[in-house]
Amino acid sequence: MEKLYKLIVLFVGLTVMNLTVQAQVNSYSLFLATGIYHGNLTTAKDIVKNHNSDYHWGDFLVKPRTKQVTGFTNYPNPATTFTTVGYTLATKSNVVLKVIDLAGKQLALLIKQEQLAGKQEFYWELSKNNISPGMYILILQVESKTYSRKIIVQ
Structure with a gap:
């Protein structure tokens, strides 16, 4: 008691x-x-x-309590041919990075793997996923947390 x-x-x-x-x-x-x-x-x-x-x-x-992810960025934004997605992981984690349109349809799965703690960068060539000009959302899932950033493609 x-x-x-x-x-x-x-x-x-x-x-x-x-x-x-x-x-x-x-x-x-x-x-x-x-x-x-x-x-x-x-x-x-x-x-x-x-x-x-x-x-x-x-x-x-x-x-x-520590934040699982800090510094989730993408540059350049607006992008024309490529963008670099960066983030820092507090601990070794399962990571999924995907791109969705404004209707919520997944257009690209960029990362699906376990990554070590520390600064991570992913260089994304837009032409590899047939991304046309418009606004999209980068979705970063780390374990049970979800983070998002908008990206504008010109």
Whole structure:
């Protein structure tokens, strides 16, 4: 019962503080926000701020949230014959990069593979996919997250 009470307090604290710290207890995924750390009442935000990696707190595993993808760009935009798509992965991830038109129809599948963490670039020759002038959307799927950017082809 004490664990359940702690978990309820932690979950409510997270909602109020809008923190994103993941905890795993047994096989359940929970979220936590407050607790006792080195004998002091503190927040998970303070724990994460003082530890750059995962931190075990009793039965909880505190993991700082990191963005899976940063710097999702394409240049030049507008493009005429090619564009370079760039992004940075926080961790090794399954990546899908595709192009859709404004009606949502997939026109090209550019990448579907596991990629290592770090900066990634893909040079895309538009003529290889018979892309005519217009506006399109680049869809980048990394694990369970989806990112999008518009591209204008002249």
